[in-house]
Amino acid sequence: MKKKYFFIFVIAFVIIIGGASTSYYFYLNQRAQLLQNHYPVWNAKKTGYVLTKKKPSHWVDLKSISYEAQWAIIISEDWAFYEHEGIDFNQLKIVLEESFKAGEFVRGASTITQQVVKNALLTHERTLTRKFQEILLANLIEQNLSKKKILEIYLNLVELGKNLYGIKKAAKFYFHKHPSKLTAKEGAFLAMLLPSPVKYAQSYRNRELTEFGKQQVSNILKKLKQAKIISEEKRKLLDGEPLSFEAVNAIDEDILSFENESYE
Numbered sequence: 716m717k718k719k720y721f722f723i724f725v726i727a728f729v730i731i732i733g734g735a736s737t738s739y740y741f742y743l744n745q746r747a748q749l750l751q752n753h754y755p756v757w758n759a760k761k762t763g764y765v766l767t768k769k770k771p772s773h774w775v776d777l778k779s780i781s782y783e784a785q786w787a788i789i790i791s792e793d794w795a796f797y798e799h800e801g802i803d804f805n806q807l808k809i810v811l812e813e814s815f816k817a818g819e820f821v822r823g824a825s826t827i828t829q830q831v832v833k834n835a836l837l838t839h840e841r842t843l844t845r846k847f848q849e850i851l852l853a854n855l856i857e858q859n860l861s862k863k864k865i866l867e868i869y870l871n872l873v874e875l876g877k878n879l880y881g882i883k884k885a886a887k888f889y890f891h892k893h894p895s896k897l898t899a900k901e902g903a904f905l906a907m908l909l910p911s912p913v914k915y916a917q918s919y920r921n922r923e924l925t926e927f928g929k930q931q932v933s934n935i936l937k938k939l940k941q942a943k944i945i946s947e948e949k950r951k952l953l954d955g956e957p958l959s960f961e962a963v964n965a966i967d968e969d970i971l972s973f974e975n976e977s978y979e
Contacts, residue, residue, distance in 0.1 A: 743848065746836050747855035750864075755835035755872050757880040764834050764872060775883045777867035780894040783944060784882070784902025785866065788873075790938045791906035793827040797862055801828045801853030827869045828853045834872055870894075875908050876916045889919055890959055899945050900953040903935035904928075922960055 753766040754774060777785070789796050795803050803826050825833070832852045837845055856865060875885035882905065886894045890901050897905075907928055908915045918928040933954055940950040 740851075743851050744855050744859070747852055747859050750831070750835060750856065750860060750868060755831075755868065757872070757874075759878075763838075766835065771871075773881050773883050774871050775881070775894055777863050777870070780867075780870060780882060781897040781902060783899035783939065784894065784897035784905065785870070786939060786942065786944045787899060787902030787935055788870065788906045788909075789827070789866070790942060790944075791903075791935055792830075792909060794938075794942075796827050796866070799826060799828075801855075801857040802826060802850060826853065828856055828865055831865055831869050831872070832856060835868065873909070874912050875905055876912045876919075879912070898953065899939055899949070900932060900936060900956065900958065903932045903939070904958060906935055907931040919960055924958070924961065 749766055753768055754771055755764040756767055756771050757763075758765045793803065795806065806826075829849055832849050833839070836852055837848060860868075871881045871883070873882070874880055875882065876888065879885050879888055882894045885905055886892055886897055886901075889904070890897065904918075904924075907918075915928065918924045924932065936945070936950050936954055939945045940947055945953070
């Protein structure tokens with residue numbers, strides 16, 4: 716008799732756990748599906764992103780963003796974006812190995828999909844539960860949305876400077892142009908700003924790339940050439956040209972020098 720009750724208890728336990736797991740899965744799947752017809756928008760009052768059905772004025776379709784600029788950011792943030800299903804396990808393994816050797820967590824391994832999940836669907840608390848949700852949602856988003864849609868969302872919500880959310884605002888602020896007109900080097904500059912846009916925007920404030928900025932932009936251009944997005948000739952040309960805000964700075968200095976000489 717005891718065995719009978721024990722057997723019934725085990726079956727009931729499995730059914731309850733299975734039912735709860737299924738319900739939780741469907742709940743997360745519904746969350747992922749929200750991004751099919753909602754737009755994540757930064758809300759300063761809530762210090763986070765909120766979902767809205769109305770397309771924001773700053774939103775730009777992926778086809779209206781420079782192909783070279785897209786790839787500059789993809790290569791910098793998640794080179795395997797078009798190959799993985801939300802989680803880049805190879806990159807995760809490398810990061811864990813590097814962290815183990817260093818004795819501390821050295822860098823993140825979040826894919827573009829995971830970054831969309833973290834910003835659009837989850838809070839920023841650092842718990843194992845939230846990390847588990849992030850992994851599940853990343854996979855579910857990949858099942859519900861195309862890669863191009865995921866990339867479009869990312870490029871429209873990513874922070875690229877103080878109070879600058881989305882590539883449209885960033886392109887206008889730094890280069891006074893539409894995202895469709897961005898060059899590979901300008902895309903590399905925006906990619907260089909990640910993951911600390913306020914800090915790395917020092918190059919723009921100085922009107923000159925810092926040594927770190929120069930190295931990062933140059934490395935991204937090399938990767939674009941390696942990925943056959945640009946030619947070697949174009950890479951050399953772009954690497955040697957100043958960005959527009961640097962050129963303006965150089966012109967200002969020339970004018971100042973000329974004025975000083977005129978008064979001497």
